[in-house]
Amino acid sequence: MDLDLDGLSRDQLINEVKRLRAGIRAHRDSSGHDLCWHHPQLWGLLPEKVDPAVAVPPWPKFLRGCVAYRESLGREIPDAAIADVEYERG
Secondary structure (H helix, E strand, O other), X not given: OOHXXXXXXXXXXXXXXXXXXHHHHHHHOOOHHHHHOOOHHHHOOOOOOOOOOOXXXXXXXXXXXXXXXXXXXXXXXXXXXXXXXXXXXX
């Protein structure tokens, strides 16, 4: 894994770092309902292209996980701005 980096020049490595940082920043800067989604575009930054085998919990367990995640945000960043908007399917 990551053998593709061995043949890159310094400039190519710098460009790769910048590309990866941009992807991490886009993920970090997501907000509101975007926090609830998996992020295949982030996974797409990796050189190996795989179709991840996503396993989805049954609805009650999934929703408990969503609630636990939101509660953790309340504990970890209690002063976060509130995005009081309904989710709209695009």
